[in-house]
Amino acid sequence: MAGASGRVVRRWYPHVLRSFLQVPALQLHVSKTAMRASQKDFESALSQVKLLKDPGNEVKLKLYALYKQATEGPCNTPKPGVFDLINKAKWDAWNALGSLPKETARQNYVDLVSGLSSSSDSSSQVKPEADRKQRGYETLVVTSEDSITKIMMNRPAKKNAITTQMYNEIMLALKAASKDDSAITVLTGNGDYYSSGNDLSNFTDIPPEGIEEKAKSSAILLRDFVDCFIDFPKPLIAAVNGPAVGISVTILGLFDTVYASSRATFHTPFSHLGQSPEGCSSYTFPKIMGPAKAAEMLIFGKKLTAAEACAQGLVSEVFPDSTFQKEVWTRLKAYSKLPPNAMRISKQVIRNREKEKLHAINAEESRVLQERWLSDECTNAVMNFLTRKAKL
Numbered sequence: 001m002a003g004a005s006g007r008v009v010r011r012w013y014p015h016v017l018r019s020f021l022q023v024p025a026l027q028l029h030v031s032k033t034a035m036r037a038s039q040k041d042f043e044s045a046l047s048q049v050k051l052l053k054d055p056g057n058e059v060k061l062k063l064y065a066l067y068k069q070a071t072e073g074p075c076n077t078p079k080p081g082v083f084d085l086i087n088k089a090k091w092d093a094w095n096a097l098g099s100l101p102k103e104t105a106r107q108n109y110v111d112l113v114s115g116l117s118s119s120s121d122s123s124s125q126v127k128p129e130a131d132r133k134q135r136g137y138e139t140l141v142v143t144s145e146d147s148i149t150k151i152m153m154n155r156p157a158k159k160n161a162i163t164t165q166m167y168n169e170i171m172l173a174l175k176a177a178s179k180d181d182s183a184i185t186v187l188t189g190n191g192d193y194y195s196s197g198n199d200l201s202n203f204t205d206i207p208p209e210g211i212e213e214k215a216k217s218s219a220i221l222l223r224d225f226v227d228c229f230i231d232f233p234k235p236l237i238a239a240v241n242g243p244a245v246g247i248s249v250t251i252l253g254l255f256d257t258v259y260a261s262s263r264a265t266f267h268t269p270f271s272h273l274g275q276s277p278e279g280c281s282s283y284t285f286p287k288i289m290g291p292a293k294a295a296e297m298l299i300f301g302k303k304l305t306a307a308e309a310c311a312q313g314l315v316s317e318v319f320p321d322s323t324f325q326k327e328v329w330t331r332l333k334a335y336s337k338l339p340p341n342a343m344r345i346s347k348q349v350i351r352n353r354e355k356e357k358l359h360a361i362n363a364e365e366s367r368v369l370q371e372r373w374l375s376d377e378c379t380n381a382v383m384n385f386l387t388r389k390a391k392l
């Protein structure tokens with residue numbers, strides 16, 4: 001037991017101490033302004049600190065140490081025992097200030113509080129939309145706030161059908177989100193639909209090399225797209241704001257959590273389109289809901305309500321449509337405050353066991369679809385959709 005507790009202290013404390021000593025305001029020399037903080041400034045900083053939002057343990061330790069040094073001088077109490085973790089951390093922080101003069105400690109305390117107040121003012125301010133929105137996306141709105149990166153599909157007039165450009169932009173946004181400082185990433189849709197799946201007009205853009213080349217490049221795009229979801233390292237949440245079709249449904253099996261509006265439906269009409277399952281759904285769906293239920297969706301195109309999808313394990317929770325946004329974002333903001341490394345590692349432990357398998361399944365599904373796209377069944381179904389209005 002002694003060994004275990006001792007190890008915890010040794011591993012985290014030097015980090016606290018190091019960062020404590022690196023803060024310029026706390027360095028152990030008398031700065032030009034060090035003698036200027038009056039008792040009044042110090043008292044006002046003491047009142048101000050109570051109004052700040054929680055600055056985190058490291059900063060609280062720094063504040064504690066400076067307060068003690070400013071009011072009592074060098075550390076003068078016995079060192080707490082090794083298992084008294086909190087008091088020992090406080091004692092160590094104070095003791096590390098050595099013989100720093102009381103006036104300097106008072107000034108450093110005032111400087112630190114003043115820095116915290118200005119950064120807390122700017123972080124609580126509602127940032128203008130233009131600042132939060134990441135530039136460079138035409139089919140998405142990508143924002144990062146409250147440790148959450150939100151990727152919103154943004155073709156509401158086309159029910160967020162996924163064009164080649166949107167596939168590419170989603171991949172870019174996921175790659176950027178995997179490296180940014182957000183804790184969690186959310187995919188959602190703008191408007192009444194989550195997404196109507198693959199934009200069927202993708203199939204009309206045939207290159208001079210012919211239809212085979214189109215099928216080949218589409219299979220590569222599909223495989224790369226799904227790979228991004230398999231490999232995404234942080235918790236990935238779908239906020240399914242409305243009906244979802246095709247590939248927007250199948251990839252849900254690769255998300256960590258799926259929240260759905262009560263208005264959402266889940267539909268994979270692959271046979272109707274002369275196509276076959278993708279997004280690793282040939283593996284994830286039978287695993288999630290059992291083979292019989294999966295077959296009804298993937299072979300017969302049965303549409304599920306949100307409640308049915310939840311009962312079958314594809315959806316984590318359903319919220320009434322009228323409160324969907326409010327309830328989901330409140331929940332997500334709470335989750336985004338959990339320790340990000342622990343969440344990442346938990347996801348890795350869950351996902352790594354299956355990663356290789358998922359990549360192999362993705363490759364196989366993409367290969368089969370490449371052939372399907374060249375079939376008469378598929379060509380006719382896509383033509384029927386694209387000419388349906390002309391026929392009316």
Ligand SMILES: CCCCCC/C=C/C(=O)SCCNC(=O)CCNC(=O)[C@H](O)C(C)(C)COP(=O)(O)OP(=O)(O)OC[C@H]1O[C@@H](n2cnc3c(N)ncnc32)[C@H](O)[C@@H]1OP(=O)(O)O
Nearest residue numbers: 157158159161196197198199200201218221222245246247
């Ligand atoms: C690189 C390739 C990878 C491929 C991966 C394989 C992926 C497979 C799939 O995703 S299969 C699923 C494909 N999706 C569909 O089959 C859905 C087709 N759309 C519909 O059935 C309907 O549009 C609807 C039920 C989604 C909505 O119906 P309704 O409410 O009546 O609205 P409209 O049909 O009038 O739609 C409005 C507007 O949007 C256009 N649109 C909607 N979905 C798509 C789509 N998937 N592809 C292309 N265009 C779509 C629709 O044509 C209307 O456009 P308009 O106003 O006429 O210009």
